[in-house]
Amino acid sequence: MPIIYLSPSTQENNLFVSGGTEEEYMNLIANALEPWLRANGIGFDRNTPSMTAASSIAASNAGNYDLHLALHSNAAPDGKYGTVQGTDVYFYPGSAQGARAADIIARNLKAIYPNPNLVRALPTTNIGEVRRVRAPSVFIEFAYHDNVDDAAWIKGHIQEIARNVALSLTEYFGLPFLTPQPPRNGVVDVNWGYLNIRARPDLDAPVVAKAFDGARLTVWNRWEDWFVVNSGGVSGFASADYVTLV
Numbered sequence: 001m002p003i004i005y006l007s008p009s010t011q012e013n014n015l016f017v018s019g020g021t022e023e024e025y026m027n028l029i030a031n032a033l034e035p036w037l038r039a040n041g042i043g044f045d046r047n048t049p050s051m052t053a054a055s056s057i058a059a060s061n062a063g064n065y066d067l068h069l070a071l072h073s074n075a076a077p078d079g080k081y082g083t084v085q086g087t088d089v090y091f092y093p094g095s096a097q098g099a100r101a102a103d104i105i106a107r108n109l110k111a112i113y114p115n116p117n118l119v120r121a122l123p124t125t126n127i128g129e130v131r132r133v134r135a136p137s138v139f140i141e142f143a144y145h146d147n148v149d150d151a152a153w154i155k156g157h158i159q160e161i162a163r164n165v166a167l168s169l170t171e172y173f174g175l176p177f178l179t180p181q182p183p184r185n186g187v188v189d190v191n192w193g194y195l196n197i198r199a200r201p202d203l204d205a206p207v208v209a210k211a212f213d214g215a216r217l218t219v220w221n222r223w224e225d226w227f228v229v230n231s232g233g234v235s236g237f238a239s240a241d242y243v244t245l246v
């Protein structure tokens with residue numbers, strides 16, 4: 001099971017030109033993203049609005065994450081307030097996996113941002129959440145919150161942005177892309193002791209957890225002959241032949 005550290009902005013003083021804050025809207029995108037992560041077997045931990053960039057970095061580095069994903073909006077420099085638009089997806093120049101994730105995310109965001117020519121994947125050594133985290137990191141500046149059109153695009157496309165980012169994450173991790181479904185309860189039904197929960201819907205994929213006969217699971221989704229499940233706080237894929245829905 002891949003697991004990410006989800007880090008929406010904690011910058012409550014960065015104001016949208018049309019009202020609201022960067023922290024508010026990036027957390028709304030993170031809220032909308034969570035069901036997509038569960039539906040696709042991607043585990044996550046998340047910062048909170050009371051944290052800072054420094055404490056988010058520390059929390060990320062304290063875990064063992066496959067990707068650090070920071071969600072932000074941008075602002076133009078002095079003298080250009082309100083005149084700049086676009087999406088920038090930052091990665092650390094020494095990280096091949098960070099660059100790959102940023103390229104995928106930028107390519108998919110081109111499909112929904114109004115001007116795809118203004119969507120870029122860029123290397124940087126200036127952003128702490130790119131430079132100082134142990135995991136491969138991507139720092140998304142979705143659009144400029146001081147620009148009227150960009151701010152309106154973010155506010156009007158929360159769900160679409162979340163879906164698009166989830167699509168990129170499944171591509172990055174090599175998972176099927178699934179639409180969220182209402183969760184169901186399941187019970188493991190095997191004769192040999194336990195059922196393997198795997199990182200991907202593949203019998204050769206690594207085992208991330210073991211669920212014993214009779215164990216209860218949360219079933220988030222289905223892909224072909226596999227369920228996306230949560231067992232004891234661990235998400236992954238389980239053979240649907242050995243899980244009974246209740």
